[in-house]
Amino acid sequence: MATETLKTPSGLRSKLRMEHVSKVFDRDGKSVPVLDDINLDVSEGEFICLVGPSGCGKSTLLNLTGGFLAPTSGSVTIDGQGVHGPDPRRILVFQERGVFPWLTVEGNIGFGLSKLSRVEREQRIAHYIQMVRLQGFEHTYPSDLSGGMKQRLQVARALAVNPDILFLDEPFGALDSVTRLIMRGELLRIWQTERRTIIFVTHDIDEAVQLADRVVVLSSRPAKIEDILTIDIAHPRNISSPRYLELRDELLRKIGLAYTV
Amino acid sequence: MTAIERENRSRSLSLSTRLRPIAFVVALLVLWQIAVSRHPDQLLPGPWAVVKAIGELLQRGLLLKYVVASLFRVTWGFALAAVLAIPLGLTIGWYRRGEMAIYPLVQIFRPISPLAWIPLAILWFGVGDLAAIFLIFVGCFFPLLLTAMSAVRNIPAVYINVGRNFGMSTAQFVYRVLYPAVIPQLIVGSRITMGIAWLVVVAAEMIAVNSGLGFLIIDARNAGNRYDLVIAGMLIIGTIGLLLDLGMRSLERVGSLRWSYSEE
Numbered sequence: 035m036a037t038e039t040l041k042t043p044s045g046l047r048s049k050l051r052m053e054h055v056s057k058v059f060d061r062d063g064k065s066v067p068v069l070d071d072i073n074l075d076v077s078e079g080e081f082i083c084l085v086g087p088s089g090c091g092k093s094t095l096l097n098l099t100g101g102f103l104a105p106t107s108g109s110v111t112i113d114g115q116g117v118h119g120p121d122p123r124r125i126l127v128f129q130e131r132g133v134f135p136w137l138t139v140e141g142n143i144g145f146g147l148s149k150l151s152r153v154e155r156e157q158r159i160a161h162y163i164q165m166v167r168l169q170g171f172e173h174t175y176p177s178d179l180s181g182g183m184k185q186r187l188q189v190a191r192a193l194a195v196n197p198d199i200l201f202l203d204e205p206f207g208a209l210d211s212v213t214r215l216i217m218r219g220e221l222l223r224i225w226q227t228e229r230r231t232i233i234f235v236t237h238d239i240d241e242a243v244q245l246a247d248r249v250v251v252l253s254s255r256p257a258k259i260e261d262i263l264t265i266d267i268a269h270p271r272n273i274s275s276p277r278y279l280e281l282r283d284e285l286l287r288k289i290g291l292a293y294t295v
Numbered sequence: 296m297t298a299i300e301r302e303n304r305s306r307s308l309s310l311s312t313r314l315r316p317i318a319f320v321v322a323l324l325v326l327w328q329i330a331v332s333r334h335p336d337q338l339l340p341g342p343w344a345v346v347k348a349i350g351e352l353l354q355r356g357l358l359l360k361y362v363v364a365s366l367f368r369v370t371w372g373f374a375l376a377a378v379l380a381i382p383l384g385l386t387i388g389w390y391r392r393g394e395m396a397i398y399p400l401v402q403i404f405r406p407i408s409p410l411a412w413i414p415l416a417i418l419w420f421g422v423g424d425l426a427a428i429f430l431i432f433v434g435c436f437f438p439l440l441l442t443a444m445s446a447v448r449n450i451p452a453v454y455i456n457v458g459r460n461f462g463m464s465t466a467q468f469v470y471r472v473l474y475p476a477v478i479p480q481l482i483v484g485s486r487i488t489m490g491i492a493w494l495v496v497v498a499a500e501m502i503a504v505n506s507g508l509g510f511l512i513i514d515a516r517n518a519g520n521r522y523d524l525v526i527a528g529m530l531i532i533g534t535i536g537l538l539l540d541l542g543m544r545s546l547e548r549v550g551s552l553r554w555s556y557s558e559e
Contacts, residue, residue: 100460102456102459102460119459120456120459120460120462121460121462122460122461122462125460125461126456126457126460128453128456128457131451131453131454132453132457134454134457134472134475135554136475136476136478136552136554137475145457145461145471146461146462148463148467175553175554176554177553177554195461
């Protein structure tokens with residue numbers, strides 16, 4: 035394995051690489067191209083946001099990297115190895131309904147931990163309950179949790195199995211704007227302490243500029259990578275600083291939206 | 296149901312609300328008694344006569360015997376159908392192509408009343424418990440099969456994907472995702488099917504055996520038009536049906552089962 039090829043432009047070790055990835059769906063006998071020649075290199079520990087018009091194939095791209103779908107052509111590799119199917123080392127967090135309603139908070143977080151010893155499992159569960167601030171809800175079923183708590187639970191269940199990569203598919207899309215803001219802060223805090231590679235799909239420009247190291251802008255279907263924007267602001271980001279607004283405007287322009295209402 | 300809805304529901308169940316159905320039944324019984332005493336020439340017995348008939352059945356030791364006989368047949372017929380139809384339905388539902396293959400056959404058999412099987416049941420099993428159990432089995436099999444098939448189909452893809460993502464064996468997947476995801480729907484389907492089983496047993500006992508609550512009703516009529524016993528039998532059947540349903544419903548209150556897709 036040539037280390038040369040495992041370097042990303044930023045010089046860090048490459049974690050995930052997509053080369054000439056295309057995906058064509060077959061719907062009612064018609065072939066629908068969804069992704070067209072996607073090339074992307076993600077370094078270890080990087081926070082990537084995928085943005086683009088709705089229905090452009092962001093989720094499809096995430097499902098390809100997560101192994102839930104196979105590309106029609108091209109290749110997806112993680113740590114130099116091809117992706118063939120889902121793997122507990124990389125967990126996908128879904129937009130909603132991702133937690134199991136038949137398990138308590140504790141049961142959900144422990145879902146992927148059946149191979150551990152009891153003591154280890156309980157420690158791990160307690161650790162992540164604390165991390166996502168669900169103390170006191172250990173024995174609560176999801177039907178009694180708020181939307182934000184359910185999403186925190188889903189993130190905790192994903193982190194508990196110690197994945198290298200976290201894929202998040204509009205995880206806060208169904209939440210109200212205040213909860214969403216809090217959740218972003220929580221995710222950043224967790225990302226900074228645990229340093230996983232994160233690929234985050236969103237349709238929210240602000241969310242992307244607040245969270246990402248790099249924002250990947252996709253075009254409408256069939257999606258191509260339109261542009262990649264590096265967000266060079268250190269965390270915690272001041273969301274009314276000139277640089278933030280500049281990047282936000284640039285991103286809006288790249289998506290092709292006017293930024294006056 | 297959210298916490299708030301549950302809270303509201305339990306609060307609204309005050310004592311007077313709880314007593315309302317009982318008060319309604321008492322009022323109906325009084326009306327019934329009045330109507331019967333004003334028209335003594337009718338054959339319909341009044342509630343008091345029915346109570347006495349139930350007392351008579353108790354005294355002769357028939358009540359318990361017949362209830363047990365009917366429950367025995369329902370239990371076996373239902374259990375056999377459940378053991379066969381539920382795993383089969385889950386498997387067929389999981390493999391879409393299997394479902395397409397079996398669907399016409401199921402739709403042909405499903406609308407046939409279980410009672411249409413009576414001649415064949417007697418031919419194959421003779422007059423006795425087996426014939427009655429077979430009829431209940433036939434009556435329960437298709438509803439349970441369809442319940443299981445649709446239960447699998449209704450599992451949201453996201454649960455299946457999460458299960459796959461966490462890297463489990465097929466056995467683990469079945470036990471930890473598939474099974475808990477279908478259980479609430481299976482309970483609802485079983486409740487309805489249990490009602491069908493209870494309907495079929497009465498009819499089966501009128502023809503195929505000489506014990507049980509169905510037999511009680513037909514025998515009371517044949518042996519001297521004892522309509523008080525007929526109505527006593529009907530009331531006992533209804534009461535047991537209610538108890539069976541309440542029993543099944545209590546399962547729905549178990550924490551890990553107390554959810555449904557519509558609430559999510």
